[in-house]
Structures are given as structure tokens and as C-alpha cells.
Amino acid sequence: MIGYIGRSLILLALLAASAGSLVGFAAAVRRSPSGLVWTRRFAYLFAGAMIAANLLMIYALLARDFSVAYVAQVGSREVPDWVAVTSLWSSLEGSILFWGLVLGLYIFGATWTNRNRHPETMPWALGVWLACAAFFSFLIAGPAQPFLTLANPPSAGPGPNPLLQNHLLMIIHPPFLYLGYVGMTIPFGLAAAALASGQLGAEFIRVLRTWLLLPWIFLTVAIVLGGWWAYEVLGWGGYWAWDPVENASFLPWLTATAALHSAILVERKGILKGWTVTLVLATFLLTLLGTFMTRSGVFNSVHSFTQSAIGPTILVFLSICTLFSVATLATRIDTLGAEGRLEPGVSRDMAFLLNNLFFVLFTFTVLIGTVFPLVVEAVRGVQMSVGRPYFDGMSVPIGVALLFLLGIGPALPWGRASSAQVKRALLPPLAGGGLFVALGLVAGVRTPWPLVTLLFGGYAAQVTLGELWLPVGQRMKARGEGVLQAVAQVQSRGRRRSAAFIVHAGMVLVMIAIAISSTQGMTTEVQLVRGQSVALGPYTLTFLGVDRVSEPHREALVANVGVERGGRDVGTLKPRMNYYSAQREPIGTPAVRTTIAHDLYLSALNIDPGGQTLGLHAMINPMIVWIWVATAIMGLGGLFALLPARRIG
Amino acid sequence: MSDSPTAPRHSRSRTKWIALGALVVAGAGFALLTVGGIGENLVYYWGPTELVGAGKKAYGATIRLGGQVVPGSIQHGQGSELSFAVSDGKATVNVRTKTVPPQMFREGIGVVVEGTMKTDGQFESQRLMVSHGNEYRAPGDGEKPDMKQLMETTTGISGAEGQKTP
Numbered sequence: 001m002i003g004y005i006g007r008s009l010i011l012l013a014l015l016a017a018s019a020g021s022l023v024g025f026a027a028a029v030r031r032s033p034s035g036l037v038w039t040r041r042f043a044y045l046f047a048g049a050m051i052a053a054n055l056l057m058i059y060a061l062l063a064r065d066f067s068v069a070y071v072a073q074v075g076s077r078e079v080p081d082w083v084a085v086t087s088l089w090s091s092l093e094g095s096i097l098f099w100g101l102v103l104g105l106y107i108f109g110a111t112w113t114n115r116n117r118h119p120e121t122m123p124w125a126l127g128v129w130l131a132c133a134a135f136f137s138f139l140i141a142g143p144a145q146p147f148l149t150l151a152n153p154p155s156a157g158p159g160p161n162p163l164l165q166n167h168l169l170m171i172i173h174p175p176f177l178y179l180g181y182v183g184m185t186i187p188f189g190l191a192a193a194a195l196a197s198g199q200l201g202a203e204f205i206r207v208l209r210t211w212l213l214l215p216w217i218f219l220t221v222a223i224v225l226g227g228w229w230a231y232e233v234l235g236w237g238g239y240w241a242w243d244p245v246e247n248a249s250f251l252p253w254l255t256a257t258a259a260l261h262s263a264i265l266v267e268r269k270g271i272l273k274g275w276t277v278t279l280v281l282a283t284f285l286l287t288l289l290g291t292f293m294t295r296s297g298v299f300n301s302v303h304s305f306t307q308s309a310i311g312p313t314i315l316v317f318l319s320i321c322t323l324f325s326v327a328t329l330a331t332r333i334d335t336l337g338a339e340g341r342l343e344p345g346v347s348r349d350m351a352f353l354l355n356n357l358f359f360v361l362f363t364f365t366v367l368i369g370t371v372f373p374l375v376v377e378a379v380r381g382v383q384m385s386v387g388r389p390y391f392d393g394m395s396v397p398i399g400v401a402l403l404f405l406l407g408i409g410p411a412l413p414w415g416r417a418s419s420a421q422v423k424r425a426l427l428p429p430l431a432g433g434g435l436f437v438a439l440g441l442v443a444g445v446r447t448p449w450p451l452v453t454l455l456f457g458g459y460a461a462q463v464t465l466g467e468l469w470l471p472v473g474q475r476m477k478a479r480g481e482g483v484l485q486a487v488a489q490v491q492s493r494g495r496r497r498s499a500a501f502i503v504h505a506g507m508v509l510v511m512i513a514i515a516i517s518s519t520q521g522m523t524t525e526v527q528l529v530r531g532q533s534v535a536l537g538p539y540t541l542t543f544l545g546v547d548r549v550s551e552p553h554r555e556a557l558v559a560n561v562g563v564e565r566g567g568r569d570v571g572t573l574k575p576r577m578n579y580y581s582a583q584r585e586p587i588g589t590p591a592v593r594t595t596i597a598h599d600l601y602l603s604a605l606n607i608d609p610g611g612q613t614l615g616l617h618a619m620i621n622p623m624i625v626w627i628w629v630a631t632a633i634m635g636l637g638g639l640f641a642l643l644p645a646r647r648i649g
Numbered sequence: 650m651s652d653s654p655t656a657p658r659h660s661r662s663r664t665k666w667i668a669l670g671a672l673v674v675a676g677a678g679f680a681l682l683t684v685g686g687i688g689e690n691l692v693y694y695w696g697p698t699e700l701v702g703a704g705k706k707a708y709g710a711t712i713r714l715g716g717q718v719v720p721g722s723i724q725h726g727q728g729s730e731l732s733f734a735v736s737d738g739k740a741t742v743n744v745r746t747k748t749v750p751p752q753m754f755r756e757g758i759g760v761v762v763e764g765t766m767k768t769d770g771q772f773e774s775q776r777l778m779v780s781h782g783n784e785y786r787a788p789g790d791g792e793k794p795d796m797k798q799l800m801e802t803t804t805g806i807s808g809a810e811g812q813k814t815p
Contacts, residue, residue, distance in 0.1 A: 361679060368683050383694035387711060390690035394683070525749050527729055577752055585753050585779070606752040615749035 002060045003068050006053055006147030013049035013100065014137035016042045017130045024127030028120075028196065036119060039126045043111045046133050050104030057097060057146060058085055066157055069148035070094050076159030078553055082171065083160065089174045090160040092295065092310060093146040098175075100136050102182040107133060110186045110211055118204060124193035132185050135317050143309040159553075169229040176222035177249060181287045183215025184252060187259075188284035191277040195328050198335030200266065200273045209263040210642065212280065216256045217638035223249050224510075224631040235575075235590040235603035237523070237619040239627070242391040247370040248290030251363055255283040258359035265352050268414070270339030274329070275356070277336065281325040286363075288318040293370075343416045351409030358402050365394045396449055400456060403511050406504060407433075407460030410467050432462025436512075445520060453515035457508050464504045471497075495641065502637030509630035513623040521598075522620040525605070530612050537620045539600060540564040544572065546611035555579045557586075557607040559614045563593065563600065575604040575616070598622040692763070697740040700766065707766040714742060714764075714772060715780075720756040735760060735772075746774040753779045 020042025027035025057070065061084045066072045074087040074094065089098040107129050114122055140146065190208045194200040200208075226246065227239035240246060259279035265272045292314045342349055369386045376382055411425045436458025437451055445451055471494055475486040491498055526534050528543040535541075544560040558576040562569070573591040580587070590603040598620050605615035692711045700707055700714060714735060722734035722743075732745040744762050754760070759780030764773050 364679070365683060369687060372687055385692045385694070385713075386687055387690035387692045390686045393690075394686055525729070527749050588752070604752075605749045606754070615751075617749070 002056060002065055003147045003149030006056050006060075006068070007141070009049045009053040009056065010100075010137060010141045010147065013046050013053065013104075014134060014141055016045040016049060017133035017137050020046060021127050021130035021134055024123045024130060028123035028127060028193075031120070033119065036123050036126075039123060039130070040111050040115060043107050043126055043130060046130065046137075047104035047108035050100045050137075053140075053147075054088070054097060054101040057094065058088055061085060061087060064157075065153075066155065067150050067153040068146070069150055070097075070146035072150055072154050072157050074160050075157035077156055079159045086171050086174075087160040089178070093140075093144040095174070095178075096136065096139055096144045096310065097146050099178060099182055100133075100140055102175075102178045103133055103136055103185060106183050106186050106215075110189075114207060118207070121190075121193040121197045121199055121204060124196040125189040128189035128192045129185060132189070139310060139313055143313050167229055167233045169225060169232060173222060173225040173229050176218050176225055180215045180217075180219025180222050181249075181252070181291065183211075183218060184256065184284045184287045186215070187212040187256075187280045191280040192325075192328060194273075194277055194336065195332040198332065200277065200336050202267050202270075205263055205266045205273075205276075208280070209260065209267070212256060212259060212263070212283075213638055213642060216253070216260060217635050217642075219249065219253050219256065220638070221631060221635045223253060224627065228628055231624070232592065233589060235588045235617075237590070237601050237603060237617065237621065238518075239624075242366075242369070242388050244370050245290070245294050247366050247391075248286075248293045251290065251366055251370075252283045252286040254359050254363045254366070255279050255286060258356045258363075259283060261352055261355050261359075265349065269342070269349070271342055272356075273336035273338065274333040277333070278329060279356075279360075281329065282363075285318065285322055285325060286367075288314065288321060292318055345416050346412065346419075346422050347417055348409055348412040348414045351405050351412055355402065355405050355409065358398055358405065362395065362398045362402075365398065366391065369394075399511060400449065400452055403453065403456045403460060403508070406507060407456055407463050410501070410504070411463045429459045429462040429466070433457075433459035436461070440516075443520075445516070447519055450515045450519045453512060457512040457515075460504070460508045464501050464508060468498060468501045468505070491640075495643065499637050499641030502640060503634050506630045506633035506635075506637060509626055509633065513626040513630060516623045517621050517627070520622045523618070525617050526615075528614045528616055530614075534616070534618065536600075536618050538565050539618075539620070540567075541602070541616070541618055543614045543616070546607055546609075546614070548609075549576075553580070557609060559604050559607050559616075561591070561602055561614075561616070573600070573602045575602045577604055577607050594625050596625065599624045696737045697735055697742045698737055700742055700772070701740040708768060709765060711763070711765060712772075713761055714744070714774075715759070715761045716742070718754075718756055718758055718760055723756060732771075735762065742772050743770065744772045744774055746777055748775065748777045750777055751779050 020039050023035055023042060024039040026032070027039055057068075060068045060071050061075055062081060064071065064075050064077055064084070066075060070091070070093050074091045075084065079087075087094065089095045110129070111126065187208055190204075190211060194204060194208070223246075226249065230241075231237070231239040256279075259276055262272045262276040262279060266276050292311060295311050295314055342353070344350075369390055373383075373385050376384060407429060408426060411429060413421060413425060417425075433455040436454040440451055440454040445454065471490045472483070472486045475481050475489055476483065479486075481489065522537050524534060524536050528534060530543055530545055533540050533542040540563075542562040542564070544562050547558040547560065549556040549558050556576045556578045558574050561573045561575065563571055563573055571593070573593055575591040576589050577586040578589060588604050590601060592602075593600040599622075601619040601621055603617040603619075605617055607614055690711075692713055694713045694715065695703075695707075697714065697716050700712065716735035716737045719734040719736045719741060722732075724732050726732065729747050729749060730745070731747070731750060732743065734741050734743050736742075744764075746762065746764070754777065761778045761780065762772065762774035763776040763778075767773050
């Protein structure tokens with residue numbers, strides 16, 4: 001019964017999206033207002049059908065209705081209800097269904113907020129969105145079929161992958177990633193609409209930028225959540241490994257970030273329109289490439305789903321979208337002529353250009369390193385991967401260059417400036433850079449790249465905080481307002497500007513934390529006998545013994561490691577090995593003690609069931625917690641920019 | 650660059666060409682850097698037969714060697730020194746490592762070791778990962794060992810140190 005209703009809803013979504021897409025394009029060509037009204041209705045219908053289908057699947061998962069194919073595949077009576085709900089996106093077929101839900105929500109939101117605006121461009125955008133919606137509905141109805149009814153339903157299911165049940169972060173990482181990935185459909189449609197209608201004015205670029213910023217926030221947070229999860233669960237002590245699938249999420253982030261910056265030049269100066277549109281189109285194509293890489297099994301990774309017809313189908317869609325994008329760009333880019341021009345010289349405008357150049361270089365660097373092994377295997381049949389030193393070696397200089405621009409860009413004035421002005425703008429923040437370098441030297445940083453990062457980071461920090469304070473100080477001086485009142489006034493008037501600098505502040509902190517954590521850590525790997533100790537930095541770690549723990553869905557061997565710091569007992573850490581019934585091999589879970597300065601990270605390599613020996617991997621990872629904090633700052637800063645502007649009399 | 654009212658179209662297109670030229674040169678330089686960087690940092694996935702067959706050519710390259718731990722070959726040396734042999738049924742390679750072995754490491758299990766071939770014929774490994782595919786089977790006659798499948802079922806293969814893939 002549930003299977004039948006579910007399949008009907010998916011079919012309804014497919015019909016609504018296909019019809020809406022055709023009507024949308026027709027309305028765009030004929031400039032028909034009633035056609036636009038009908039297109040919007042189809043969009044709402046698609047969103048409604050997708051929401052209903054997902055609610056139905058959640059119900060089936062909670063009811064453990066094993067006659068539904070997807071529930072039989074991932075459901076289990078043993079797992080708690082929250083795991084049952086999250087298994088909606090834990091496996092391939094469900095994740096495509098969830099994709100449909102997110103797409104429905106986005107299309108609904110973007111259609112609703114623009115229902116009274118841009119009647120010439122919106123039909124094009126709706127046509128493109130609904131065409132994508134039709135494709136994903138087809139994917140659910142055809143190759144995925146989560147609602148297939150099983151003739152002989154099993155009495156119980158296996159439950160989702162144990163590694164994904166291991167940590168609460170797994171509940172939020174995938175939805176954030178989908179909200180980031182799927183959301184890029186909206187700016188894609190808007191950019192294509194701008195090309196098709198030949199219009200990208202200051203008003204429309206703001207709509208585009210808003211709908212690019214929203215998924216960008218989710219993507220930013222999702223990337224770091226994935227790193228956080230890897231750090232807390234996987235036990236190798238790091239958060240980023242240049243895994244192909246990590247790269248797949250990073251690539252659209254790079255192009256989207258570039259587009260967010262070039263869009264400012266479009267809005268302010270009427271230049272770089274075609275370029276910005278190209279970046280937005282590329283962002284969407286990269287999300288599809290990432291989806292293909294995770295969904296097709298071409299890479300082996302923690303993210304891999306099983307192979308199926310879904311991968312090739314996505315590849316076909318990616319090819320169609322790429323052809324469509326290139327063709328539209330080639331034929332229509334000339335319609336987006338520049339209204340202004342770029343002044344040569346040292347200016348903020350130039351910093352924006354360089355920013356874009358480096359983001360694109362970064363994108364190519366990562367893209368080439370990710371795709372290269374696939375090409376070699378396809379051409380020569382040799383299996384290989386590109387090692388981490390390539391990615392580190394390339395991305396560190398590019399990242400540092402971007403940090404440098406993040407500092408000098410906002411310090412420079414717009415347009416043409418005299419060299420005296422430039423000097424006056426650029427010299428003072430060197431104090432901040434010097435301060436950070438001095439702090440680093442005191443803390444024991446001696447290697448060049450981290451010191452350069454600290455120099456540019458301190459510089460950028462002073463510029464960023466200065467820019468945040470500037471309007472507040474001006475109001476306090478000019479109007480005699482108190483600090484709080486001035487802050488409140490500035491936040492409601494110059495919100496987008498403040499928000500941008502809050503995001504920048506978070507970025508500076510992230511980059512410093514990454515530079516320090518990846519270079520200044522300590523690590524040791526030892527086999528300990530019970531009672532034996534090992535020293536690591538200020539810590540003495542003693543293997544005290546092993547507990548056997550029995551939990552409803554798993555058994556575990558828990559190692560007790562006593563931690564002393566400078567002779568003082570600071571507690572016991574418990575790295576463990578979990579044994580799941582569905583899986584023969586154990587999965588280790590590390591134990592982490594977080595402080596403001598660093599994390600003490602213990603991971604059990606092996607635990608003797610008799611409790612006599614422990615293979616221990618112990619690490620001191622400095623500044624890790626600041627990566628999570630800074631990402632929260634970036635996310636909140638982005639959301640702040642999206643708050644509707646308050647009218648003030 | 651002239652800004653006279655009759656010239657802007659012409660000068661704009663010239664600027665465009667100059668910009669395009671600069672971009673091509675920069676792109677070529679960047680491509681060279683990238684290709685060089687990739688070439689130096691390749692990690693090859695090989696089986697013992699391929700590794701033995703490569704002979705001297707294998708020295709120095711970073712290699713992920715996959716195969717089965719030969720029963721009776723595991724020897725613990727001084728401290729954390731560990732040596733064992735990896736085989737695909739046709740060829741055998743001796744491996745030495747100082748890493749602490751993971752929980753499931755034992756005779757007969759499928760492993761992937763990452764490291765380099767030394768001139769003394771020993772494979773020196775910095776990383777030791779265990780396959781959790783239920784049975785690693787040495788390939789039969791005429792069969793090519795499926796390195797990819799072994800990599801896929803191996804804990805910790807996806808670029809990260811320690812444990813990763815389920």
C-alpha cells in the first residue's frame with residue numbers, strides 16, 4: 001500500500017516537473033504571464049509531491065514496513081528511531097529520494113520569494129529548475145525505485161552501515177551537504193535565465209547572489225562537518241585527506257566562493273557578468289560531477305554507495321547539462337555586455353580579480369588531481385591515486401595567496417587610488433601581522449609556511465576587525481551613540497557589509513587553525529603492556545586495562561588510558577573497538593580530550609581481548625577546536641547577510 | 650590605450666587579445682606545475698606479481714601493495730619491528746614495517762601495505778591496512794588479481810591514515 005502511494009507521488013512529481021518545465025520555456029519565449037502562473041503552480045505541485053513522498057518514506061522506516069524495498073534494504077528493528085529516520089539518506093536509493101525533497105523545498109522557496117518579480121527572467125529559471133526536477137524524479141521513478149513493493153517482504157532488515165550509526169554528526173552532515181549541493185540548482189537556473197533573457201542587472205544579480213549564498217553556507221558547514229565527523233569517528237587523527245569525495249564537495253565550494261566575490265563587481269560596476277555566470281554554471285556542473293563520483297563507485301571511499309544504474313544515468317545528465325551550459329554560454333554570453341570598465345592599478349577591484357584567478361587555479365588543481373587517476377585507468381588500465389603531497393604542495397601556496405588577498409583587498413580603496421593612499425591603507429595592518437608572527441614564535445612555530453600564514457592572517461585579522469569596527473566608530477563619533485546602540489544601528493543598515501566581514505573573520509581563523517594543526521602536532525605509535533606508560537609532549541599516558549561493554553546494537557572492547565599532564569591526573573580516556581553483529585571486523589572509535597590550545601587524541605590500533613596489551617596511536621593536535629568554531633562563525637555570518645533588511649525610519 | 654570616441658571598440662578587442670595571451674601563458678605554466686606535481690606524487694596499486702615483475706623499476710616509487718599474508722610468515726622483531734610476506738599465489742614479497750598492526754591483522758588475511766621497494770628486495774611499509782572483505786582469495790590460474798576490489802574492501806584505503814572505509 002505504502003509502496004503504491006509512494007510510486008504514485010513520484011510519478012506525480014515527474015509529471016508536474018516535466019509539464020512545468022515545458023510550460024515555463026514556452027511562457028518565456030511567448031512572454032505569457034498566464035504561462036508563468038501555470039509554471040509556478042507546477043513548481044508548487046512538484047514540491048508538494050516530493051515532500052509527501054519523503055514523509056511517507058520516513059513513516060515506512062519508522063513503521064519498519066519491510067514490504068517497501070528501501071526499508072527492507074536499510075531498515076532494522078534493532079536500531080533506535082533516530083537511526084531509522086536518518087537511514088532515509090544513508091543508502092543510495094533513499095539519498096536520491098531525499099535529494100528530491102531538498103530540490104522541492106528549494107524550488108518552492110525560490111519560486112515563492114520571486115513570485116512578483118522579474119517576469120521576463122523567471123520563466124526561464126523555472127523552466128531550468130523544473131527540468132532538473134524532472135530528471136531527479138525520473139531517477140527516483142526509474143533506476144532508484146525506493147518504493148518498489150516486495151512480493152515476499154523479509155521479516156527484518158540489516159540496518160544502515162555501522163560506521164554511519166557511530167556518531168551524532170552523521171545525522172547532520174549529509175543533510176547539510178544535500179542542502180549545499182542541491183541548492184546550487186537554483187543559481188544555475190537563474191544564471192541560465194540571465195543568459196537566455198540577456199539581462200543581468202543590479203537587481204537580478206542580488207537575487208542570484210542570495211540564492212548562491214544560501215547553499216554556499218550549507219556547503220561550507222557540510223564540508224567542515226564531514227571533516228569533524230572523520231576526526232571524531234575514523235581514528236586516524238585528521239579531518240581532511242584529499243579523498244576524491246572530499247574534493248568533490250570542495251570543488252563547487254571554490255567556484256561558488258569565486259562567484260560570490262565576482263557578483264559584487266557585477267553589482268557595483270556592471271562588469272564580469274559573463275564570467276560570474278560561467279562560475280555559477282560551473283558550480284552546478286561540479287556538484288553533478290561530485291554526485292556522479294559518489295554514486296557510481298568509480299572511487300572507493302567511505303562515501304561510496306553500491307554500484308547501480310544511477311551512476312551512469314547521472315553521468316548522462318552531467319553531459320547534457322555541460323553541453324547545455326557551453327552552448328548557452330557560447331551563443332548568449334555577448335548579450336551580457338559590461339556597463340562599466342575596470343580601472344587599471346592597485347585597487348580593491350584588482351584584488352577581486354586576483355581572488356577569482358586564484359580560486360579558479362585552486363579549482364583546476366584539485367580537479368586535475370582528482371580526475372587524473374580515473375583518466376589513467378581508463379586509458380592505460382593502470383590503477384593508481386594521486387598522493388597527498390601533490391594536493392598539499394599545490395594548495396598551500398594558493399591558500400596563502402588567497403589569505404594575502406583577503407587582507408589587502410578590503411584594505412584597498414575602490415577604483416583608482418594614488419600611491420600615497422595605497423601606502424596609507426596597506427601599511428598599518430602590518431602591525432597585526434607582526435603580532436601574530438610574534439605569538440607564533442613564542443608558541444614555538446619555526447617552519448616558514450605557518451609563519452607566513454600567521455603574518456597574512458594577522459594582517460587580514462586587523463583589516464577585517466577594523467572594517468567591522470569602522471562604521472560603529474563613525475556613528476559613535478558623529479551621533480554620540482553608545483557602543484551597543486551604534487552596533488545595533490550598523491547591523492540593521494549595513495548588514496551585508498558586516499556579514500561579509502564576519503565571514504572573513506571566520507575564514508582567517510580557519511586558515512590559521514589549519515596551518516597550525518597540520519604542522520605543529522605531535523604523534524606517537526606504540527604497543528603497550530598493561531601498566532606501561534608512554535610520554536607525549538606534556539602528557540604521560542598509562543594503559544590501565546580493558547573493559548568489555550555490551551550495548552543493544554554492539555559489543556565493545558574499551559581501553560582505559562590514564563592521562564597525566566605535568567604530573568597531575570587529568571582523567572581517563574577510553575578509545576575503543578566496536579563489534580557490530582552485521583560486520584565481522586571491529587570499528588575503532590578514538591577518544592579525544594579537547595582544550596582551547598590543543599586536542600589530545602587517542603586511537604586504539606588493537607586491543608587484546610584479554611586486556612594485557614594495547615596498540616595505541618596518540619596525537620596532540622593543536623588548535624583543532626578553532627576550526628569548528630570558525631566554521632560556525634562563517635555560517636552565522638552568512639545567515640546574517642540573508643536576514644531580510646529591516647526598514648528603519 | 651587610447652580612449653578617443655572612435656577607437657574604443659578597437660582598443661577593447663586588443664586588450665582582450667592581450668589578456669587572452671597572458672592567460673594562455675599563465676595557464677601553460679600552471680599546467681606544467683600541476684603535471685609535474687602529479688607525476689612526483691603518484692601512488693601505484695600493485696600486486697606481488699606486478700611488483701616482482703617490475704624488478705628494478707619499482708625502486709623508489711610509492712606503491713600500494715595488495716595481497717594475502719602468507720601463513721607462518723609473521724615475525725615480531727625488536728620493539729615494534731614487524732615482518733611478514735605478502736603473496737597473490739604466484740609471487741611473494743617480503744614486507745617490513747614499524748607500524749603497530751591493526752586489530753584484525755593475522756595470517757591469511759588480505760592486506761594492503763603502502764611504502765617503497767628497497768634495493769635489498771624488501772618492501773618497506775609505513776602503512777598497514779587490513780581488508781575486511783570476508784575472504785580474500787588468491788587469484789586462480791590465468792586470473793588477474795582484482796586489485797581494485799581488494800582496495801575497496803580494505804580498511805583505511807581512501808587516503809587517510811588508519812581506519813576508514815567500512
